[in-house]
Structure formats: C-alpha cells, structure tokens
Amino acid sequence: MFTLRSLEVFYWAGRLRSFSKAAEKLNTTQPTISQRIAAMEETVGEPLFDRMAKPIALTRVGRTLFGHAELLLRQVAAMERDLELNRHLHCRIRLGVSETIVQTWLSRFLEQASRRFPNMDFDMTVDVTPSMLIALQNGEIDIALMLGPAVLEGFTCVKLKDYPLRFYAIPGLVPDELLTYQKAPTVPILTYPRNTYPFDYLRELVFQKTGQPPRIFANSSISTIEKLALDGIGVALVAAGTLGAAKVDNILQPVPSEIDLPPLRFYAFYPLGFGSEMLEELAAIAQRVASEDSR
Template sequence: MINVKSLEVFYWTARLSSFSRAAEKLNSTQPTISQRISALEDQFGRQFINRSTKPISLTPDGQLLLQHAELILRQIARLEKDLDAPQRMHQSIRLGVSETIVHTWLSRFLETSHQRYPNIDFEITVDITPSMMNALHDGELDLAFMLGSGEVEGMACYHLINYPLHFYAAPGLVPQNRLGMEQLNHLPILTYPRNAYPYSQLRELLFRQINTHPRIFTNSSLSTIERMAIDRIGVALVAQGAFSPSLERKMLVALESDIDLPPMRFFAFHLLGVGADVLEDLSRIAVKVATAAALSSF
C-alpha cells in the first residue's frame, strides 16, 4: 500500500530538487525526507532519485512516479476542498511580506483570512523582494507579498496594488515644501536598499540631472527611514501611505517634486503545484484587501 505522505514527500523533493528544501517546505527534517523516499524505492524495487547529481535529479522511473504522484495528490486536494476540509484543518502558512504592506494593510489581510480560515497560523517574515523570491523558490516561504514584474516561471502571480512614490521631509527642511534638483546637492535621499526598487532608477535619474554622485542613504527598515527623516537627516522617498501616522501628527510633510519615478507594483506570489488551493484563496483575499486599501487611501 502506497503511503500518501510519502508521495507528498517525493513530489516536493522532486519539485524543489533538494532533500533539505523539501524538509523546510514540509516542516520536517532532511533524514526523514530521505528515509521516506528510500522506503518508496525499496517498496517498488526501483531508484527514483539520482543522488549523485547536484542538484539531485529524477531517474526515468522517478519521472513516471512524479506524474502519478501529482495526479493522486491533486485528486486528494480536490476531495478535501469539496469537503471543506481546509477550513477545519490546522496548518501554518509561511508568509513573506514587504515592509510597506506591513505599514498599510497587512493587519486587515490577517483579520479577513482568519474569518475564512480560522485554523491557519501565519509565520510572518518581513524582508526585501530578492530574498523573498529566493525563499519561495527554495520552499522556505509558502506565499509572499512583494514587488514584482508580473510573471515568474513556476509561480502563480496576483497583482495587489500600485503605490506611487512620494518624498517626505520634516517641516521646514525644504523651502515651500517643494523639492527641486538644487536641494539634492546638500540633502541626501533616504530610501529602500540598493537591491530593491527604486534605488537603481533613482540613482541613474539623479546622476544625469545633477552630474555628480547622488547622496542616497539606503535602509531596509521603513521605521528607520522614517526616524531619520523626522530627525532632519534627509528627505525620504517611500511608498505613499507608509508614513501616514507621522503625517497626521505633522512630524513629516509630503513634498511636491518634479522628480518622477514609476510606482511600486506589489504582487502575491506562490509556487504552482499540489496543495496550492489555500494559497490561491489567500492571494485572492489579499487582492480584495489591497484594492479596498487603495480606494480608501488614494
């Protein structure tokens, strides 16, 4: 008799091309993953995984088993959905989130998701997009809300929201609250990390305009950027809505500027494949919540 859990272990090991990544995805250990696959191979008297290659690869028998395993696991997932099992099932979702979303509508997403899936727990990681994309590919995250371009091979993608970029500063720092190129000769811009949007485009634009190395102070923490702006260290360039409480308390003011950059485009991403039904539902919830947030903010 074939064990369904063993088929799931084999499926994700094959999809992620790694015992360790499959262990992370399934909240297990690498020895346990290896033992289950070895037991499958012993049961059928066939080798399914070529362990001598890096990354590991499937043998012809492994390719055949993968086709059958996916069909079986998808049918089980469909049965569970028809019986509304996900609502009663207790599970943990590893969610990666850009900090901009943390400061805007993440709490509303969690509240709405709890109404639909009361037994889901979220393990939340706040990080930058490149790190989260790697974590998704490696099976270390199940779902991520982050910047994107719309299409990533092997991933489901849902457009969430576009946030315009705005300049913010402490009151009185910029004359008449209008930021021109002349101010940028002595005021640094405080913004997101070098490997995240909008650093590269901002740097190129400023370099062409002021003909010298632009002063850009980067930081991965929006809270730190906000504190530095309040302390008059420079002018912050962040997504609209990220500093709403400080604007309401008049600790920061929004600036007018001719410096124009494309908006930050946020998407929900998750791996395609077996077991993605709940992730699809959560992504659609995120779309609705983000849309409502956009209507109330812009």
C-alpha cells in the first residue's frame, strides 16, 4: 500500500509537525513532501494532517498510521543494524557542537565517525548551548554535543566529559598575580556569551561577594577571547585546554584565583525513537573520544 519512503516522509512530517522541517531532515523539497502526503491521503481516503492547526497536527487517522509507521520503520532500522547495512548507507547528519569541543577533540570524533560510517556527511553548526537546545527541539539539528545535563521530552543525553574552568592572562596583567573577588569588578574578564553558564554564574557569584558586577567582555569565539587575552585586554575564563597559546607557546599563564566555578559538563543529546540508532552510535563514539582526550 505504502512504500517505506512514503512512510518515512509521513513519520518525519508527523514528528516534526512541519512539511518544511521534514524536507530539510530528509534532504528533499517541501513540494516533494506535500505530494507524497497527498498521495497517501488519497489512498487512505481521509486527511492525515490538520493543516489549519499551527503547527500542523495529525488527525485521528494520522495518529493511527503514525504508530504503525514508527513500528515498521524501527523494524527495518533494526534489520539494517543487525546486517550492518547502515554502515554503508549515504546519509547526512546535522551536528551541533560547542566550541570547547571544536578546540579539543572534534577532529578525532569526525575521523572515527567517518571510519565507522564511510558514507556519512556532516553539516556542522558551532553555537552556544541555549541556541542548540532550541534547534534540537525544532528538529533543525540531529545531535548536539553541548553543555548539560538537561531534561528534554523525547530526547536522551549521554555524559561526555567535564572541563574545569580556568583563568588565563599574560604575565603582570593581574596585580599580585591573584584574581580575587574584589579585583573582578575592575579587571576585564573575557569569557563566553550572555545566557551561558560561565557568564551567568560568574556574574552572580561576584555580585553576591562584592555587591558589584564583574567586568565581563562576552564573546562566542574562543579564538577571539584568546587574541584579546594575548593583547592584554583582560583575563580569559575558558575551559582548560582550549587555548592554543596557553598550551603551546606558554604565553598565556594560568592565573590563581579565589573565584571557584564548577566545571563545564558536556553531553551528547539526541532524540529517541526511529532514526536514533545511528545517533546512539555517534554518541558512543563521542563518549569514547572524549574519554581518550582526558588521558
């Protein structure tokens, strides 16, 4: 009655509640999605979607078909996994990743993922966690390597690695070479953007201790933070091991500080259900590479 491809199109349109998002997910066009859904509705004799709803919603018949479609697609995916057919399938994964991981072990992850899935292509988005959370829930990315943990309905997360937060600066920038709470409102601190954990936590902590907010120069680019720190603009607050100059040329020095912040905790987030089998394998690869990176 229906081809597997038609069921897959219907499944993703129903899950994402959008023909356009289903088209992006399946690397096709919205008219193609609409045509397949229309053909399925003609076969069933009833609408599968309420197109007047915002966003679109499955009808009663659509919900019934959705349950059967998911079951069939899961069985096919299990067969492909058992026969290792998915290893050779050509697919595109939309990957969201935090820059801390870009600066540390992302290349090794991509290398091992490509070895496991030779025909897998990656569309990568480097962004902050709040933005990636929204993109993940909207179906705009398939898997995200970002800060956590977080409880997202319909998603799971796998622990990757903790990164201690450290202060770095050129020698002589911080008086007496110790960054205290009292110095934080006067010495610029170069760190991650607003609405991220380091920015918000640091601001609140210093404000509680001194009654004044710290001077924070926020930036989403670690390389930019590093350049500003090298130029003596301020003290960099980043995950340990992410600054090239601090690791190689020894120009930026760790700055002792009485300001103690919890580490950055990274997780792999991906949706549950059909389509998660390959994402689960990618999360396991990320977990293994992150573990190796800490040795």
